[in-house]
Amino acid sequence: MSTPPPRRASAAVASPTAPLIGLGAGAPVLAFDVGGTDIKGALFGEDGHIRCLARIPTPVAGDRTGQAVIAEIVNLAGRFAEVQPSVNPRALGLVVPGHIDTRSGTAVFAENMGWKDVAFRERVSALTGLPVHFGHDVRAAGGAEFRLGAATGLRDVVVVVIGTGIAGALFVDGRPYDGDGLAGEIGHAKVASGPTCACGGTGCLEAVASAAAIARRYSALTGAQVAGAKEVLDRSQAGDPDAKLVWKDAVDALALSFSHVVALLAPEAIVVGGGLAEAGPALLSPLTARLDEYLTFQRRPRILAARLGENAGLLGAAIGARELMVAGGTR
C-alpha cells in the first residue's frame, strides 16, 4: 500500500482571544490534544493561562501518521518557543484517541488514526527533552471537567463526550478510574435493535446517538445530505418529522444508556460534552426528562453541560503535565 506524504499545515500560532478557565499557578507546560481532524497545541504559563494556542490539521500519512503527528508536535513546540521565548515549559502533556497503554506510553491502536503501537511518550520526550505525560483524549477532557469544569466539587461523576463517537470518563470516590484504559466505552453497548455499528455490534449507542450517526441516519431516511447533527436538530425544531424521529431515537438511546450508568454507578452527575452537547437545552432537556422516565427509586444524577468546550482535552493534557512536576518523575 502506498502511503501519501504527510500533509503539512501552516499552523496558526496565536495568542488566545477567548478567555479560558486556567489551571492555577504552577510550572509552565506544553499541551497537545491529537484528534482525527486536527491537533490542538498550547503553551500554558506559570499563571496557568494559555500563552499560545494553535490548531493544525492532523497529518494524514497512512501507517506513518504516528511519526508525522510527532513531527508536528515537535514543530509546534519550537514555534511556541519562538513566540514566547520567556516561557520555559518544564513538561509536556499529550493526549490521543483510541486504545492506549499509559504504563508504556504507547498508542496501541486507533481505528481512525491508522496507527498501531506508537511509542509517543518516549519519542516526544527524546525530541523535546521534556518529561511527557501521555493520556487518553476523552479521559483528559473528563479530568479537566472534573477538576476545573462542570463537575468541580463532586466525587462520583461520569463525563460523556458525544462527537463522532461516544465515550465516557469515570470518576469514583473522587478518583479517575480507567479500567486499564478500557473503561467508559458506553458507545459500544446495545441500546437499540439496530443499526449495525462500525465495531461489529448491533444497536450500539454510538450507532444511534453520536453526532455522526444522527446525520447519517437522517440522510439514510430521507436521502437528503446534511452538514451534521446540528442541521438535523434545526430541521427537527422546524417541524421536519424525519428529523424529529432521528433526534428522538438518539435522545432515547442516550437516556437508556444513562439509566444503566445510573443503576450501576449511581453518579452524582453525568456531564455531557463533545460536539453534540453544543445543542445545549435542546439536547439536555429532553434527555433529562427521558432518563427520569427510565428511573424509579434510583438517585437522579444531575445532567450537566460540559463547561470547558473544545479545549477540555488540552486542559486535561496540561493537568497531566503539571502532575509530572508534582510527582517529580515521568510517567
Added chain:
Amino acid sequence: MSTPPPRRASAAVASPTAPLIGLGAGAPVLAFDVGGTDIKGALFGEDGHIRCLARIPTPVAGDRTGQAVIAEIVNLAGRFAEVQPSVNPRALGLVVPGHIDTRSGTAVFAENMGWKDVAFRERVSALTGLPVHFGHDVRAAGGAEFRLGAATGLRDVVVVVIGTGIAGALFVDGRPYDGDGLAGEIGHAKVASGPTCACGGTGCLEAVASAAAIARRYSALTGAQVAGAKEVLDRSQAGDPDAKLVWKDAVDALALSFSHVVALLAPEAIVVGGGLAEAGPALLSPLTARLDEYLTFQRRPRILAARLGENAGLLGAAIGARELMVAGGTR
C-alpha cells in the same frame, strides 16, 4: 394496621459441620447476616474459623421488625457466649438488605423487611457492649468473594448476586465502591420490553432473570406451579419448551446487562453468586457464550462462580468487624 407479634424461632445453635474458608488469624468476632427469610449468625474464633453457627427465621413483626431482629441478634449473641464461653468476641459485624446509610449506621428502607430508619448500629452496640460494623448484605458478600473467594487477587471486579432480587457489588482499582450505598443496582435497569417490575420500571433485569422471576414467569406462561427456578431449569433440561424459553430469556437479559457493565467498567471478572448461581455451568456456560456475542472489541471478563456460597454475607460481616479492630474505632 395491626402488627402481628414477632415470631420467635428456636435457634439451632451448632458447631459448623462443613469446612469453610476462614478469615485468617485475628480478633474473635460475631457476625450476623439478616435476610428476608432468615438470620444467619456466627461466632468466629481467633483462628478466623466459625466456632458457632446459627440460622433462625427472620421475625415478621410489621413495622416492629427492626426491633424484633435486634432482639434476635442479641439473643443469639448470648447463646453463642453460653456455648463457647472461652471465645470473647471483640466486635460485631451486621449486614442487612435494602438501602442503608453506613455513616449513621441506619437501615433507611427495605421493601421486603418492613423497616424504615432503624438505627441498627447504635442499638446493637448499646445492647451488646461491642463496636458494631454495619453494612449491606450484597456488598458484604461481594467483599468476601473479593477478599477470600472467587475474585481473590483481582482489582476490577463486579460480584453479582442473583436470588430473589439481583444486585451487584463493585470493586475498582482494588477498592470497594458503593456510590453512597446506591451503586450496583443492576437489577433495575431495562434490558427487555417487559414485564413490569416491582420497582415500577418496565423490563428490569430483576423482573426477567431473578430466581423469583424465572419461577413466576414459567407459572404465568404454563399455569403450572413450580418450587423455584431450579425446577424451571430441570424442566428446561428435560426438553420443556416453555421452560427453555423462560430460561433463555433470563440468560439473554443477564448477558445484555453484563455487556453494559463491561462497556462501562471493563472489569477483569464478573463473579456470579446467589441462589441462581447454584445452577453452575447450566447458567454460566450459556451466559458466557451469550455475553461473548454482545461484545466486540471489549476486554472479555472472566465469568466466575462465587465460591463462598450462602455464608459469603456472614464472612463479609466478619471482615467488617475485624476491620473495626484494625481501625481501632467504630464505624
